[in-house]
Amino acid sequence: MPTDYAERASRLPGAVLWTKGASPAGGGAGDGGSDGGADGLVLPDGCMDLLWSEGRLLVAGPDTRAFRPGPGLRGPWTGIRFRPGAGPLLLGVPAYELRDRRVELADLRPAAEVRRLTGRIDAAADPAVALEELALHLAAAARPEDPLVRAVAGALAAGRSVAATAEAVGLGARQLHRRSLAAFGYGPKTLARILRLQRALGLARAGVPLAETAARTGYADQAHLSRDVRELAGARVTELL
Structure with a gap:
């Protein structure tokens, strides 16, 4: 596991909050929790992640193969990894629509809402905690898990x-x-x-x-x-x- 990667259990049941990069609020480039340690390689794990970097909120869909981040996804990032099956409820989209994809959250939710949420996390003293609060908010508004x-x-x-x-x-x-x-x-x-x-x-x-x-x-x-x-x-x- 890369030395600049850290994770902890989230207050959202079953989720993991992680950071990767030079800053305390850094993150991987897709879903750092499954980084295989091979030069930033992100391995499939059945999960979906909500990702933040300054000025950006993205969603990492479930992977069927290893993902190696390109230049635009090098981070630093922070993310919250949802347990398998939980992501679609919080994000309101079937998991197969995001399979092997990284998409802007604004493609899934109203752009004005995403700009407001991104600005709030950008301005937070601890963006990782702010991202976790966003996930908790999404969970509270989602239908119950099956x-x-x-x-x-x-x-x-x-x-x-x-x-x-x-x-x-x-x-x-x-x-x-x-x-x-x-x-x-x-x-x-x-x-x-x-x-x-x-x-x-x-x-x-x-x-x-x-x-x-x-x-x-x-x-x-x-x-x-x-x-x-x-x-x-x-x-x-x-x-x-």
């Missing part, structure tokens, strides 16, 4: 199969796929694969040998883990570690 969506995300994050997850929540395959597209930005198989990658990287970063990591997270073997990392992250697992 317990079924939480159950799907929790089951897949724990390593349950898509079939077992569908049975547990009482949905057919097509219904589960449709609900997952709106909530997570992609189908349950893709989400399960992404969450498995994150579990594996967590174990490997904690010092668990790669062969054991692969076995504990449901890969056929270490080679399978390595292939999945390369396909999703565009880098070798050793580079990410």
Whole structure:
């Protein structure tokens, strides 16, 4: 993880507030919480982020592949990463519409409102706290989170199969796929694969040998883990570690 990156649990349940960059209110360039450590590479994690840099508010949609920020997204930034399935409720847009995209918040909400919110955060003594307050405000105005969506995300994050997850929540395959597209930005198989990658990287970063990591997270073997990392992250697992 880059040395200029920091995060903490947000007051918004399940969310993470993070900063990345030279200033205390810096942030990554998409969703810093899943930075793989490979030169600013941002890995898919099933989440959406609300991002701020001076004069800008953006939304990072759910990624299906690693994202490497371009010159216009170098930061510093701060962001709040919503747990899987929560972002669409707060932002009022289905997750699949933002898949693999970074968009201005003004493209999703009235421009005058976004200018006012951006100015308020720009002027705050601690922009990260001000961004968190904005997220809390959006959450208070949003409709309640669907317990079924939480159950799907929790089951897949724990390593349950898509079939077992569908049975547990009482949905057919097509219904589960449709609900997952709106909530997570992609189908349950893709989400399960992404969450498995994150579990594996967590174990490997904690010092668990790669062969054991692969076995504990449901890969056929270490080679399978390595292939999945390369396909999703565009880098070798050793580079990410």
